[in-house]
Amino acid sequence: MTINRTGSDVMDVRAQIVMAFNLDKCIGCHACSIACKNIWTDRQGAEYMWWNNVETKPGIGYPKRWEDQEEYQGGWVADGTNLRLKGLGKGPTLLNMFYQPNMPKLDDYYEPFDFDYANLYKAPPGSDQPVADAFSQISGEKMPVIQGGPNWDDDLSGSQLYAAGDVNLEEKRLIEDYGRIFMHYLPRICNHCAHPACVASCPSRALYKRGEDGIVLVDQNVCRGWRFCTSACPYKKVYFNWASGKAEKCIFCYPRVETGVCSSCAHSCVGRIRYNGVLLYDADKVGDALLRRDDQLVEGHRGVILDPRDPQVREGARKNGVSDQWLAAAEKSPVYALVKEFGVALPLHPEFRTMPMSFYIPALSPVIGSAGELFEVVEHGEIPPLESLRAPIGFLASLLAGGNREVITQVLTKLIALRIHMRAKSLGRPAPTGALQAAGLDEAGAERLYRLFAVGGYGERHVVPPRQREELEAERRKGERGFGILRKTRRGK
Amino acid sequence: MLNNLIFIVLPYAALALVLIVTPYRWYTNRLTWSAYSTQFLERKTLYWGINPWHYGIILILLAHLAGIIAPGVMKRLLGHMDALIFLESVGLGLGFLALFGSIILLLRRVNSPMLKRVTFAGDWVLLFLLIAQTATGIYISLFMRWGSQWYLHTVVPYFYSLLTFKPQLEYMADFPLIFKLHAAGAFLIVALLPFTKLVHMLYQPITFLKDPPILYRWLSRARERVG
Numbered sequence: 001m002t003i004n005r006t007g008s009d010v011m012d013v014r015a016q017i018v019m020a021f022n023l024d025k026c027i028g029c030h031a032c033s034i035a036c037k038n039i040w041t042d043r044q045g046a047e048y049m050w051w052n053n054v055e056t057k058p059g060i061g062y063p064k065r066w067e068d069q070e071e072y073q074g075g076w077v078a079d080g081t082n083l084r085l086k087g088l089g090k091g092p093t094l095l096n097m098f099y100q101p102n103m104p105k106l107d108d109y110y111e112p113f114d115f116d117y118a119n120l121y122k123a124p125p126g127s128d129q130p131v132a133d134a135f136s137q138i139s140g141e142k143m144p145v146i147q148g149g150p151n152w153d154d155d156l157s158g159s160q161l162y163a164a165g166d167v168n169l170e171e172k173r174l175i176e177d178y179g180r181i182f183m184h185y186l187p188r189i190c191n192h193c194a195h196p197a198c199v200a201s202c203p204s205r206a207l208y209k210r211g212e213d214g215i216v217l218v219d220q221n222v223c224r225g226w227r228f229c230t231s232a233c234p235y236k237k238v239y240f241n242w243a244s245g246k247a248e249k250c251i252f253c254y255p256r257v258e259t260g261v262c263s264s265c266a267h268s269c270v271g272r273i274r275y276n277g278v279l280l281y282d283a284d285k286v287g288d289a290l291l292r293r294d295d296q297l298v299e300g301h302r303g304v305i306l307d308p309r310d311p312q313v314r315e316g317a318r319k320n321g322v323s324d325q326w327l328a329a330a331e332k333s334p335v336y337a338l339v340k341e342f343g344v345a346l347p348l349h350p351e352f353r354t355m356p357m358s359f360y361i362p363a364l365s366p367v368i369g370s371a372g373e374l375f376e377v378v379e380h381g382e383i384p385p386l387e388s389l390r391a392p393i394g395f396l397a398s399l400l401a402g403g404n405r406e407v408i409t410q411v412l413t414k415l416i417a418l419r420i421h422m423r424a425k426s427l428g429r430p431a432p433t434g435a436l437q438a439a440g441l442d443e444a445g446a447e448r449l450y451r452l453f454a455v456g457g458y459g460e461r462h463v464v465p466p467r468q469r470e471e472l473e474a475e476r477r478k479g480e481r482g483f484g485i486l487r488k489t490r491r492g493k
Numbered sequence: 494m495l496n497n498l499i500f501i502v503l504p505y506a507a508l509a510l511v512l513i514v515t516p517y518r519w520y521t522n523r524l525t526w527s528a529y530s531t532q533f534l535e536r537k538t539l540y541w542g543i544n545p546w547h548y549g550i551i552l553i554l555l556a557h558l559a560g561i562i563a564p565g566v567m568k569r570l571l572g573h574m575d576a577l578i579f580l581e582s583v584g585l586g587l588g589f590l591a592l593f594g595s596i597i598l599l600l601r602r603v604n605s606p607m608l609k610r611v612t613f614a615g616d617w618v619l620l621f622l623l624i625a626q627t628a629t630g631i632y633i634s635l636f637m638r639w640g641s642q643w644y645l646h647t648v649v650p651y652f653y654s655l656l657t658f659k660p661q662l663e664y665m666a667d668f669p670l671i672f673k674l675h676a677a678g679a680f681l682i683v684a685l686l687p688f689t690k691l692v693h694m695l696y697q698p699i700t701f702l703k704d705p706p707i708l709y710r711w712l713s714r715a716r717e718r719v720g
Contacts, residue, residue, distance in 0.1 A: 205704060
């Protein structure tokens, strides 16, 4: 890949609608997954797809072991001065069009099933109570044993079989030790990456990133079903529709966000963990930032994200057609605050080098209850020190920081300092001096973070500027029939 | 009568269908333009079917085309006995490879319950037709020796006569029936092409090779900007 430079003094500033997740607040209820499923993937060929899914960490996730790029060969690798796809380059792409070595198979997800409810009242008289047998939604045949589901390893179920296989877990025995066991949820959508591997891998050039809002889409009219995107995406968020023979993925609910409404998963979120907002980034710097060492990638990523109040940035943005309304939204963006101002939200697996544009605030896990072979109770205060949290720093660093423990420590220190500060404040006690400052926060910052984390309403958590009228091409789209695919896309042709 | 059907009616019908239906489908129904891969549902046997089939048949098709596009070059090349024997042997090998692959693909459709819902009449017709076509091709290669040589002096001039709308049946009329079946099969496949998933072979990823990796589309600029 070549790093593009415009050659002019004006920065190539692009705007993107971005999601952030506060993992501390996720209760793993899957309301987001169901909202998404009901709107977008409740149809033949897409039964197994969960554009939004919630995983338990530690766990192997969906599809199984998706994080293991030695198996799936997704994402990019930095090759000295260049980035190249980890999987197949252009030549090998042409030679592997018929059969793809790295493509996930149905079993890596699960075989979608439904139940034969009709049997409950249609069964002939007999000595047994009729049951609703499970049947495959693909072959239609009965499934005596359901082998898996989209959240088969939920809540550490089958820890030995699943959680132990988490690639981020250095110490496998952690999940056997009840005094130290930990878990948190990881909701995932398509990250709408700034440097998407799926887009680069598509020989038909069906995948593209929208210039105005950064949403990555598959043009169904251009897709020829070669499936390279499903292999190249390291997050396994591009899916192959077995009925239509084409690729599909999360569309960031663009029909919603274009009208200024937040995405459906965020809207339905019970824990209110999600934030929708605008980020401005420097497209010229993306390539360089991704050439850094694994543990430097978070810093590089933060460096690419620009301050919407900087006049130079605003000039570059305007040159790229970013409207005043979008710039105003970027200034108020909760995601900018979390990712850049406070630096508490981190990209998921930055070492895959797609520059994912979804960000996660790591969860503060429970405190270790026992230590050593005597199972003595570990002493701690009301607010524990970092080291006594159950989720190992190394685990979180592997998940959210490319292995950089320092980045995780900084974030957790901020979260704990905020907790100490707010606890004292709400109890009417004097706040311990220096805790906020030591974590790099101040009183106003703590107040803003507290509002975002705890009490902020819809309008604070989601600042979604609608698409501008000038961009809508109303005269052209007037004749179209709205969104959605109305034409039959089945096989048989 | 049979000759007229196979060598005049069929080729022109096939040509007309390809020239009319293909663009019609492209402009009205691009949503069904896919190879309809089933690798997602079954991949173990697919590997042993799809690779031999494609690598065999693509090279054989190119050899057939080479004779039509550059008959002079091919005549000179095949004038050497060694080259002729070498090419015929390689061709026969590729033919067996393609036959092996296509039979595997057929058995796979028969045996895998996962593929039931994604298998339609069109898939069966194509599989049987392509297997029959490969089999007759192998028969001709085996029992009507030096086909690559006489092809240039019979089939190629006949093709040119077709293209100039003065079909000269005398080039083809005296061939044995099996050869005529091979020709009929070829025209039938071409005729079916725009109606089936075979259209996938009309798409070649050329722009992909020279494009920068990340593709942007700007709605507001109403043009594609790559950057």
